[in-house]
Amino acid sequence: MARKLTPQALMSAMTLTHEGAAAYDLRADQPLLHLCFTFGSALFTDGYYTREAAQVRAFAEALGRAHAVDARFPWQYAAWMRDPVRGKGNRIQGSLAPALLDGLLRETPFTEDYVATCLGHRPDDVAAFVLHLQQLRLGRPTAAARRGMARALAGFDAYQLLKYARPKDDVRLCDAIAMVRPELEALGEAGALALRVGRYLHAPTRERSALAESVPLLxxxxxxxxxxxxxxxxxxxxxxxxxxxxxxxxxxxxxxxxxxxxxxxxxxxxxxxxxxxxxxxxxxxxxxPDMALLRNLRNLHDAGVSRGGLIARVSRRRFDGVWPHQVFAGAKAVPPLRTVFEAAFRRTVDRLPPGRHLGLADASGSMAVRVGGPMSSMTSMDVALCLTALMSETSGLGASFSDDQFKAWTGGDYLRIAQRSTGEGPLAFAQNPALRTGMGGTQVHGAVLELVRWLTTHRSVKPPECLWFFSDMQFHPAKGSRSLPRWVADAGLERYCDPTRPPLEQALQVYRAVVGPVDVVLWNLAAYGQAPVPLSTPGVLMVSGFDANTLSTVGRWRAGATASTAPLAANQAHVLDTVRSF
Incomplete structure (x- = not known):
């Protein structure tokens, strides 16, 4: 008996997700979009489908392809990723991207300025930059990079230099300062403090007392x-x-x-x-600072500061650079102070665009990857549910999707919808058990069809104006015409259930045909490299990352007159223009 292969359209110019669904490859034709959408969430830890080393290599290749199209863009991308206030606050990329660009491209007209910009947020970024060059065998920093390092170090005060001077790091701050001593000396008085701190940090303990006199803070x-x-x-x-x-x-x-x-x-x-x-x-x-305040809310409460006092303090902060899921992590760790963390959470996400939103969190097995490394308690699924809970601020609803092969279609278990209770905050809603059940893979096609059915049978619920998919985008193929829900066949929509076509692309066509127009945000929470819809799809924006500033980007897009009608390729200008502002 002949072996029956999985259906796929080999004549089409498609790639596949790791779960076998058709998808679009942006690397050749859209290298700038590919860099931003694929790697905006990359933290370079072992993922579900790939390991850290493979991610770094793919990232280096993506930077190279972007450089071939626009020589300045990958440097702007690095600055955008690192900036904790205006950008994404991704520390690993903020030092890794300039290290890869300097090591692989060597001298460029942009090296000095952008190395100074990327490394000018924290002194230990300078040491991390040198460590990346060493670990990846990229050689010493170029002359332009060393000048940039010196400018970054010259911008720090004594408090910052001493705070991040860890004596047991593989590359110590004093080592990085010594590497650029001539460049710091060339800066004159501007580089003098970094040199004095470097001498103090490098000196043995018996000699430090005399050197401390040159640094008043000591x-x-x-x-x-x-x-x-x-x-x-x-x-x-x-x-x-x-x-x-x-x-x-x-x-x-x-x-x-x-x-x-x-x-x-x-x-x-x-x-x-x-x-x-x-x-x-x-x-x-x-x-x-903001992050330190969040980490010590329990200590402050134990020391006698009331909940009301803590709420008043967090309400005065901006929490720029704090990722929403970091607040969620604190709430999970200290449940008695959840109301305080709720107040902080609302400060971090006050950029939520107006309108009625519905978040759909990917609750499949591949989303169980830990964010931040093996010691982290947060997973990509937690991030997705946290952002889904944020969307419930506008609609009172949240949804998650995965694949339960035993109950799908009949039991409605591709999709789970939950409604917030009266008085329930978003962080409490993110832990709602109804959103955290499921198994298997990412059957986004079946989930969207079930959402269509749910909305058409719950007429009292106003459909969302914007759907947000929080996922690693590794979808399973559509199930095909076999065992389709009766209403799909009755509506003549079987053509949108082809297992050889991208599943989300087809599912959105069904949604818009039955429910009506809707804006769609595809928020990538991994770095696997495929786009789930074609660039011609109208009313879609693709974003990535863990930062709240992405909400502002979506807001600018949705505020435009053509957000719902312009193709994805045109909509992505909102992301690319944001990067080019750096």
Whole structure:
């Protein structure tokens, strides 16, 4: 008996997802779009289908293809990825992309300026840049890159240089400073502080006292750290902490008291001491930045700050550069303070475009990949559900999709729809069990057909103006005409159920034919390289990443007069123009 192969259209210029569905390959014809859509979410950890080394190689190739079309664009992309306020705040790409470009292209007219820009956010980015060059055997930084490194280092103050000077790193900050000593000297007074800090960090302990005199901040820190621990109760403590500009880890390590195992008077005394420490840190936001504040909400509450006080504090912050799922992670870790994290979450995502939105989170097995590495507690699925919960702020609804081969079509288990309860916040809704059930693969075609059926049978529910798909885009093929729902055949829509065609492309055609016009956002949460719809598809925007600024990009697109009618190729100008603004 002949073996029956999986149906596919070999005569069409298609690629395949890792699950065998037809998709579009943007690498040759649209290298700029391919770079932004495929790698905007890349964190270069082992994925479900690929490993870190393969991702880095594919990223290098994508940068090269983009450079061949527009020599400046990959540098702009690197700056966009790194910028925590206007861009995506992706630290690994912010140092890796310039390292790859410098190592593979060598000298370019853009190297110095963009290396300075990409590495000018945190001093340890400079050390990471050098480490990437070493690990990938790309050689020493070029002369232009060294000048850029020096300019980045010259832009930091003593607090920043000392904060990120980790003595056990593979490439220490003092090593990076030593590498560009001539370039720092050429900058004159602008580079003098970095050189002084570099000499201090590189010196043995016995020689540091003399060198500390050249860095005034070190004298203030010596005063703080040589005082007795009872100093925390004195009035001068707050001003001394501010003058020393220490990190919260440093001051807690010296003056904080663990509450573990204490009760009664000992517990009250420890809390009083810790309250004094936190009071000193809260005086100046620079001592407890946004991310540090989120990480220490439980400690602040234990020290006596009320929930109302915490909500008031987070409501005054902008949380620029904080990814929405990082707030979600905090809420999962500290459930009693969820209302505080809800307030912070709403600050990070206040860029949500107007309109009625419905998020569809990919809940398939490939989305269980951890975001940020093996020690992270967050997965791509958590990110998808977090963003889906955000969309529920406008519609009260959220949905997830995967593939339950035992109940699909009859049980409606390709798609799960949940409605927010009265008083339920978005972070609580993101943990709704109804959205987290499912198994198998990513049957997006069946899920959208079930969504169409659900909307047509729930007439009291107003259809969304915009559908958001949060996924790694590794869809399974459509099931074909076999066992289709009766209503699909009755509506004459079998032609949109071809297993050899891209499943989401066909599903959107069914949705628009039955429900009506809808804008669609395809938000890629992985780096696998295929586009699920053709560039001719109207009313679609493809984005990627973990940042809240992407919401602003979508908002600008939807505010345009032709958002719903222009083809995808034209809509992507909103993303490419954002990159080119860097």
């Amino acid at each position: 004298a203030a820190r010596r005063q703080l750290f040589t005082a007795p621990t009872t100093f925390a109760a004195e009035a001068a403590f707050v001003d001394t902490v501010r003058a020393a500009r220490v990190t919260w880890e440093q001051v807690l390590g010296r003056y904080g008291v663990s509450l573990k195992g204490k009760d009664g008077a000992a517990l009250a005394k420890a809390r009083k001491r810790n309250a004094a420490v936190w009071k000193a840190l809260l005086v100046d936001e620079a001592l407890l």
